[in-house]
Amino acid sequence: AVTLVEPEERFTACPFSNEVIAGLRDLDAQRFGYDGLRREGVEVVHRSAAAVDARYRRVRLDDGTELAYDRLVLAPGIELRFDALPGYDQAAAEAMPHAWKAGDQTLLLRRQLEAMPDGGMVAIAAPANPFRCPPGPYERASLIAHYLKTRKPRSKLIVLDAKDAFSKQRLFQAAWDALYPGLLEWVPLSSGGRVTEVDAAARTLVTEFGSHRADVANIIPPQRAGAIARAAGVADQTGWCPIDPVTFESRLQPGIHVIGDAAIAGAMPKSAFAANSQAQVCAAAVAALLRGEAPAKQKLINTCYSLVAPGYGISVAGVYRPAEGLLREVEGAGGTSPLDAPPEVREMEARYAEAWFQTITGSVFG
Numbered sequence: 001a002v003t004l005v006e007p008e009e010r011f012t013a014c015p016f017s018n019e020v021i022a023g024l025r026d027l028d029a030q031r032f033g034y035d036g037l038r039r040e041g042v043e044v045v046h047r048s049a050a051a052v053d054a055r056y057r058r059v060r061l062d063d064g065t066e067l068a069y070d071r072l073v074l075a076p077g078i079e080l081r082f083d084a085l086p087g088y089d090q091a092a093a094e095a096m097p098h099a100w101k102a103g104d105q106t107l108l109l110r111r112q113l114e115a116m117p118d119g120g121m122v123a124i125a126a127p128a129n130p131f132r133c134p135p136g137p138y139e140r141a142s143l144i145a146h147y148l149k150t151r152k153p154r155s156k157l158i159v160l161d162a163k164d165a166f167s168k169q170r171l172f173q174a175a176w177d178a179l180y181p182g183l184l185e186w187v188p189l190s191s192g193g194r195v196t197e198v199d200a201a202a203r204t205l206v207t208e209f210g211s212h213r214a215d216v217a218n219i220i221p222p223q224r225a226g227a228i229a230r231a232a233g234v235a236d237q238t239g240w241c242p243i244d245p246v247t248f249e250s251r252l253q254p255g256i257h258v259i260g261d262a263a264i265a266g267a268m269p270k271s272a273f274a275a276n277s278q279a280q281v282c283a284a285a286v287a288a289l290l291r292g293e294a295p296a297k298q299k300l301i302n303t304c305y306s307l308v309a310p311g312y313g314i315s316v317a318g319v320y321r322p323a324e325g326l327l328r329e330v331e332g333a334g335g336t337s338p339l340d341a342p343p344e345v346r347e348m349e350a351r352y353a354e355a356w357f358q359t360i361t362g363s364v365f366g
Contacts, residue, residue: 036366
């Protein structure tokens with residue numbers, strides 16, 4: 001018997017939500033229900049998990065109900081650390097949205113862009129690693145730049161970054177040079193890009209080298225595993241969850257498995273494709289353990305597509321295997337899109353991205 005505990009009655013997907021922000025996609029295209037899982041025989045309980053008793057193997061829901069389990073799989077997702085950036089709290093997020101959990105915040109950022117006058121300044125604050133979707137801030141910057149170029153061409157966009165390097169950097173920067181010269185500026189850590197404080201009322205971002213006032217400010221704060229991970233005792237001092245790379249069983253609490261963004265998955269990034277790969281490997285491991293068998297060591301894959309403009313896609317792929325207690329990348333098995341690819345290849349990758357989204361959501365939600 002399999003029970004899914006999920007507080008929301010409809011899932012809102014983060015992949016492709018940057019297109020929603022840029023006015024290229026409707027949010028309804030990101031939303032999915034759970035009837036397909038019910039048809040597969042999964043019991044779906046729309047409540048929040050409030051506590052986990054690992055000793056007695058029970059989950060307490062927010063209405064007081066308790067569920068017993070033989071094996072528990074946690075997908076805590078992320079919690080935004082509103083304590084990590086002075087001036088940025090949940091109230092500030094209503095003025096300077098993070099939009100790092102798809103839904104209302106996605107639409108808020110979109111409305112702010114629509115309301116901004118031509119000639120305005122947009123600022124994005126990107127956090128240090130680790131965080132959900134490493135290429136996400138740069139895809140977002142690209143698609144917002146496309147919106148500005150086509151709708152408000154006198155406007156500017158600045159990316160203030162707490163890092164000196166990021167995923168698919170050469171591909172993104174080549175695209176920016178070609179598509180958005182003079183419109184999009186990236187400021188790395190070494191040039192004073194790390195945001196140290198924000199003033200939501202004044203829409204000002206403070207860095208070690210100065211301050212930047214923005215008409216629209218997108219603050220992506222530091223993150224950690226969702227609150228249920230701490231309640232279950234599976235998060236360590238880093239805020240994330242150490243796991244066995246073969247079974248995804250917690251290294252801190254036996255009988256509990258952790259998958260997705262919350263897991264410390266070695267070289268494997270915090271992406272939707274990675275989470276889906278981990279889920280499949282974890283499910284096979286749980287089935288084996290319940291039969292009293294040793295789980296097989298399996299390779300996992302990840303492919304991450306990003307759009308820098310409509311019809312312009314880039315990607316990075318990797319293959320991972322358990323080794324020395326971690327998930328390590330298989331050398332030579334992955335790679336990125338060619339730096340000098342012709343337009344038809346970029347267009348093909350954009351189509352692959354959409355096909356991937358349709359495939360993964362179809363397989364998950366039925």
